[in-house]
Amino acid sequence: MSDRILSRCLWLVIMGLIAGSALGGLVLMYSGLFKLISQQFEAGGVIAGAGVLLGAGCWILCKHSDDLIDRHFSAVASKIADRQVARRIMSREDVVVWRMGDNSDRR
Numbered sequence: 001m002s003d004r005i006l007s008r009c010l011w012l013v014i015m016g017l018i019a020g021s022a023l024g025g026l027v028l029m030y031s032g033l034f035k036l037i038s039q040q041f042e043a044g045g046v047i048a049g050a051g052v053l054l055g056a057g058c059w060i061l062c063k064h065s066d067d068l069i070d071r072h073f074s075a076v077a078s079k080i081a082d083r084q085v086a087r088r089i090m091s092r093e094d095v096v097v098w099r100m101g102d103n104s105d106r107r
Contacts, residue, residue, distance in 0.1 A: 025055035
């Protein structure tokens with residue numbers, strides 16, 4: 001149970017970083033564009049460049065979000081946990097008696 005909570009928290013953090021960098025990149029790029037239009041070339045270029053860098057960082061976060069969140073490991077861990085639960089259920093006596101009982105339906 002706690003591994004699912006931690007996995008969801010990690011997902012929330014990564015998605016927050018992606019959304020924040022995307023929003024920040026858009027704001028900086030438009031702010032830089034408006035400064036460039038108003039002929040403030042030096043300040044506008046720096047702000048627009050920072051927006052482009054933040055946008056590139058957002059793209060990299062999106063590209064590698066599966067690795068950062070480690071979805072493959074989470075899926076494997078949940079399968080292992082499901083197998084352990086199934087083993088506990090199958091080790092109970094009534095299931096063992098049923099398995100050792102009459103097998104006339106098998107061919």
